[in-house]
Every structure is written in structure tokens, then in C-alpha cells.
Amino acid sequence: xxxxxxxLLREGLETPNIWYHGTRSLLPFKxxxxxxxxxxxxxxGGQRYGGFFFTSEFSNAExxxxxxxxxxxxxxxxxxxxxxxxxxxMKQAILDKKNYVTVNVLDGSMHSNxxxxxxxxLNDIKILDWVxxxxxxxxFEALDSMFGGEEEEDGTIYVSQWIxxxxxxxxxxxxxxxxxIPIFNEYFNSKIxx
Numbered sequence: 001x002x003x004x005x006x007x008l009l010r011e012g013l014e015t016p017n018i019w020y021h022g023t024r025s026l027l028p029f030k031x032x033x034x035x036x037x038x039x040x041x042x043x044x045g046g047q048r049y050g051g052f053f054f055t056s057e058f059s060n061a062e063x064x065x066x067x068x069x070x071x072x073x074x075x076x077x078x079x080x081x082x083x084x085x086x087x088x089x090m091k092q093a094i095l096d097k098k099n100y101v102t103v104n105v106l107d108g109s110m111h112s113n114x115x116x117x118x119x120x121x122l123n124d125i126k127i128l129d130w131v132x133x134x135x136x137x138x139x140f141e142a143l144d145s146m147f148g149g150e151e152e153e154d155g156t157i158y159v160s161q162w163i164x165x166x167x168x169x170x171x172x173x174x175x176x177x178x179x180x181i182p183i184f185n186e187y188f189n190s191k192i193x194x
Contacts, residue, residue: 019054022064
């Protein structure tokens with residue numbers, strides 16, 4: 001019996017603290033911010049929850065995104081195995097100022113564990129990676145439109161590296177971070193400098 005308990009404890013310690021988040025953001029971000037609450041693909045009318053939801057299944061996070069799935073770790077998670085409705089768990093997490101995990105929740109068409117992190121605990125989230133899950137050509141067109149370059153006679157939008165740099169300067173920076181994302185780096189390098 002003692003050996004079984006040790007094995008179970010060891011397995012629990014070896015369970016990776018990896019979570020996924022699907023976002024509608026065209027640009028990968030360095031950290032979660034409460035102003036992004038309600039910007040998800042399923043938030044009709046900008047519904048705000050008071051925090052963010054994460055799933056243990058990559059393919060589940062893909063359902064909630066147009067462009068990127070964020071791979072994160074979350075500190076200070078507390079399991080609530082009896083809870084099965086993440087928005088209700090989020091309300092409790094906000095009151096308690098704690099990060100909770102609901103286990104084996106049917107979310108969309110699949111079961112996964114769901115972690116909820118209220119705005120008060122956003123520092124507990126560490127972004128490890130951004131995985132691009134869309135079509136490259138469609139993404140590049142969306143970026144061209146966002147950066148608002150000049151439209152040519154044939155209807156194509158001309159965006160230069162300078163326009164992109166100025167966009168980041170006006171919005172508070174972050175170009176160096178975005179350039180670490182391979183698909184964005186490819187987009188940036190496909191533009192001429194001037």
C-alpha cells in the first residue's frame with residue numbers, strides 16, 4: 001500500500017503543468033491583460049468573465065481561435081473535481097482570488113480539464129509558446145489590413161517594415177517579442193524596409 005501511494009504521488013508531481021488558450025488576437029502577446037477579457041471568438045457582444053479560461057487539450061484550444069494557441073503554465077492551481085461549469089467556477093475564483101481547475105469537463109465536443117484564472121491572478125500565467133494554427137496567406141492578408149498600408153491600383157495593400165515598426169511604436173512596442181514568433185518573423189521579413 002505504501003508503494004502505491006508513493007507511485008501515485010510521483011505521478012502527480014510528474015504531471016506537466018501545461019495549458020492551452022485559443023485567442024482571436026492577430027499578434028501574440030507577452031502576457032495576459034484584463035483588457036483582453038471578452039475578446040475571445042465565442043464571447044458574443046464582448047461578454048466579460050472576469051478572467052481567462054485554459055484547457056488541458058491543444059485541439060480544444062484550437063476551437064477557440066482564428067490564429068494562435070498559447071501554451072502556458074499556471075501557478076497556484078487548486079482542483080475542484082465536483083465543479084463542471086467553468087463560468088460558475090470563474091465566479092467563485094474571482095470571489096476567492098484563486099486559480100481553479102475543473103476536471104473532465106465536456107467543452108464543445110470533447111472532454112478536458114479547464115483552468116480558470118481571475119484578473120487578480122494574471123501574474124500566475126507564464127506564456128511558453130505561441131503555435132500558429134491558421135492559413136499563412138490568410139494571416140498575412142489580415143496583417144496587411146491591420147497595419148493599414150497603402151492600397152495599390154491592383155487592390156493589393158502595400159505594407160513596409162517601416163509601417164509595421166511605426167504601428168508597434170504607436171501602440172506601446174512589442175515588435176521584438178513578435179519577431180520571436182516564426183510566422184510573424186516570416187511576414188515581417190517578406191516586407192521591404194522602406
